[in-house]
Amino acid sequence: MPTVKDVAKRAGVSVATVSRVLNNSEKVSEQTRQKVLKAIEELGFKPNLLARNFRKDKSNLILVILPTIANAYFARVVKGIEDTARKNGYGILLCTTQNSPEIAAEYLKLIGKKQVDGAIIASAKIEIDFCKGLDTRRIIQACEFYSFLDTSCVKIDHKKAFYDVVDYLIKKGKKNILCAIGNEDIPSEFERKEGYRKAIEENGLQFKEENVIRCSYGWTELYEKLKNFCCLKKYDAIACSSDLMAVGAIKAAKALGLKIPDEFSVTGFDNIMISRLYEPSITTIAQPMYSIGEKAAQILIDTLESPGVFEKQKIILPHELKTRESA
Amino acid sequence: MPTVKDVAKRAGVSVATVSRVLNNSEKVSEQTRQKVLKAIEELGFKPNLLARNFRKDKSNLILVILPTIANAYFARVVKGIEDTARKNGYGILLCTTQNSPEIAAEYLKLIGKKQVDGAIIASAKIEIDFCKGLDTRRIIQACEFYSFLDTSCVKIDHKKAFYDVVDYLIKKGKKNILCAIGNEDIPSEFERKEGYRKAIEENGLQFKEENVIRCSYGWTELYEKLKNFCCLKKYDAIACSSDLMAVGAIKAAKALGLKIPDEFSVTGFDNIMISRLYEPSITTIAQPMYSIGEKAAQILIDTLESPGVFEKQKIILPHELKTRESA
DNA sequence: CTGTTAGCGCCTTCAT
């Protein structure tokens, strides 16, 4: 593998000049530049990024941590990040944690070791004990915000979003509305529950803790729970915290012979493909996934490249209620 | 940021010894090791991977190129790669190309520039002109194999898979079977078409080019085509090259009032989640996606780490016919 | 078992 030295020799210039050409420095005469370019071409020289990055103390890599990509939601976020990163000359190092805080922690250490310049944590579960000594200016939280990690973040207002969808159900005449959410130790799930509560109470109905079902994001668990729910017929709607949960709810309602949406309405969350494809199609909340990724990446890159101090930002992007057949 | 030098000074040893401790070299007395560890702890020293990688001429990064991850199929492949990579101390640099050969080419150059140690091309479209001068020992093709790039590969036998599913349809009594595939310049699509042809002919039916429909992998295009297909009722089945195509076909058949599977059978490909969830659930071919990723990563890593010459391998993994309601 | 030392390839002052 030829090095700058070889190029320099062949072009009859110094390595400094070769380096200047490589980095598009202005201060090289056109004639010299051509000589160097020719030598590079002839030698098939390729700059060694391992050396360059080391010298510049910069990896041009952004770590992206998420629970999984087997989920169209996260796939869009990643795409937003990736496109923005590429546009700015960065690559992305992918880490899917299956919500293991240990794995997230292990990868976050790469910042201190300079393997990556910064990280975007997109919904991946993290724990306070694993976040000691992290450089919070090099980290952005996306979709989800754990307040114990003092970083910038980009997300939607989950409380408002869930409020909107429950309010919509009530305006449609529903009165006994269930709520299916994930574990409340996840900030967004807690927010969503609060949105449910607010919509219920503001509309003069009564909030009951027992109407809040906790389950995983897939469709099976909620399906099983509802199918065996002795008195599902007492209720006329359910607001779910994911589109897959909504599928589970619809399957259960169908199994019990309930007409959707007249006898029983179902709403989802995230607007993944299935919510459009399913029959009935599912009323849901669309998050601007691509924009979240894009914005998160942009803030991170700006921070990394701005010399001064950047303030931590909390960006709230707008969500959208997609009304379809299920409610 | 403290360096090995600082650690050495504090521990009262040489940098070489610190380096030995860092790299778990056996040749350090337990006592010295403890001293060094203590100094590392007290100083909060973190090895600079930019420097280490440069010195070792190794990035410990594997480039993964795919058309998209907004597709459960690829997400599983990536997971297989990622898990295997992590287990072996590698990270993965993600590149989604939307099937742009230019973008793929651009990223593949990172091998020559040593930003990554090797690459796995998983189904992403590549072009011969962009593949000049690539080190084929550092590249594995997964899922798809373009023969102009002489690399190892890991995939299923697409011809056999499509043969199996069409044969299944015929055994079920279907006689006029359509075939919906993607563009034939994609090797696997060509193979699948050959599988279709073989099953038709081996069963004494007549292969007709006009029964082969070409369309994109999403559900809409095939849906539109079939809905306006004047004589869909002449046919009693369609074998599709993706599960989403199958959804489109089912939607069209339903729209024309055809009973599935009795009047019209539909099969998909890939066994993505929707094929189980959809109603009717979709008969399809399951590819061992995770294993493909896993195996591809393992071969690549073995090649990278074996000093000698590795032979190019062609690994064919088994597929599986999942019979469900749609056929 | 431990220390000394020479780079890895590149960029970047500092001269000229």
Place this chain on the structure above:
DNA sequence: ATGAAGGCGCTAACAG
């Protein structure tokens, strides 16, 4: 506009 030279942090001979 160009060249000479130092050094980024680490590892790996080699010497002892």
